[in-house]
Amino acid sequence: MENISSPDYSNKSCDHPMNYCENNRTDANETATTEQYFHPDFYVLLPVIYSVICAVGLTGNTAVIYVILKAPKMKTVTNMFILNLAIADDLFTLVLPINIAEHLLHYWPFGEVLCKVILSIDHYNIFSSIYFLTVMSIDRYLVVLATVQSKTMPHRTYRAAKIVSLCVWILVILIVLPFTVFARVFTITDDLDRKSCVLSFPSSESFWFKASRIYTLILGFVIPVSTICILYTMMLYKLRNMRLNSNAKALDKAKKKVTIMVFIVLAVCLFCWTPFHLSTVVALTTDLQTTPLVIGISYFITSLSYANSCLNPFLYAFLDDSFRKAFKKMLECRPA
Incomplete structure (x- = not known):
């Protein structure tokens, strides 16, 4: 993801989503000016926020995987x-x-290989969450449709879900591949000759920058979110208008809970990621000046998108009885 990971706003391509920069190459004087926008404590606060997201996300998601x-x-x-x-x-x-x-x-001290890995994983984070939620929404629609029509789903198996998940990962890897290719370590020409891990586009940089933003917006937001909206609209329409027989007067309690959980997880994901993608539209259609307000908003937007990675485990714990019981049982068994 075009994340904010350095106070040098000018040394990372599209480091904050509302700022426009070409190929990460700007004057060092602009960098120095930008660094004076905020009190030094502000730059201490950001690592603290990221550290909390990291600790909570690792703990929560590892618990989900384990359970x-x-x-x-x-x-x-x-x-x-x-x-x-x-x-x-x-x-x-x-x-x-x-x-x-x-x-x-x-500055970036970790070398070019790790630069490509980190920027690739950053972009996996943009696409993987929404794509898996799209697949979950398709699955929910098919379950609701089958229940409404009193049909069975013999092909909806755990093994089939594994195959679909593998296909999603392959798709995301292919989508992210261009960012992996363009990721490299760039040396900023200033007094310190600092290195930065950036997306370095060929000329013309302006065209490639806009193309990458449109690419991310369409594949990472417009297509999956449109698909999800259509699916849920059709789901609600069928539940409202189709007359259910006596065996399917409504979705049973378990299916209702799962459907609600998927919907809430999706809503939280959209809440966290929509500002990021809207900022892409702003970056493409306006020429915003780098001001303290713009930089502050962009930091908030990036932190909000990061936060989505640690919220889902709490949603499962609150909304899914089976997950909560299984986790509690694991904790009880562990001392023994």
Whole structure:
């Protein structure tokens, strides 16, 4: 993700989503000016926020992975998608300390290979969450439709969910591949010759920058969110207008709870990610000046998108009785 991981706003391509920059190459004087926008304590606060997100995200998502893999009753189709969602969030929180280190050091000390890995995982975080939620929404729609029509779903199996999850990962890897190619370590020409891990586009940089933003917006937001909205609209329409027979007067309690949980997880994801993608529209359609307000808003937007990686485990704990019981049982068994 075009994350904010250094106070040098001008040394990272689109470091904050509302700011426009070409190929990360700007005057060092602009960097110095930008660094004076905020009190130094502000730059200490950001690593603290990122560290909390990292600690909570790692703990929560690791617990989700552990429970789903260890508890036999948790091996369901929906939980397979939740497992992959937790793996994607865990993967992102695992590399967040490197972003924190770069923020504190004000330069990139980790080499080009790790630069490509980190920027790739940052972008996996943009696409993987929404794609797995799209798959979960498709699954919910099919379950509701089958229940309404009193049909069985013989092909909806745990094994099939594994195959679909693998296909999602392959798709996300292919989507992120261009960012992996363009990621590299760039040396900023100033008194310190600092290195920065950036997306370095060929000329013309302006075209490639806009193309990458549109690419991310369409594939990471417009297409999946439109699909989800259509699915839920159709789901509500069918539930409202189709006359259910005596065996399917309504979704049973368990299916209702799962559907509600998926909907709430989706809503939280959209709440966290919509400002990020809206800022892309702003970056593409306006010429915002780098002001303290713009920088502050962009930091907030990035932190909000990061926070999504640690919120889902709490939603599962509050909304899913089976997850809560399985986790409690694991804790009870552990001392023994």
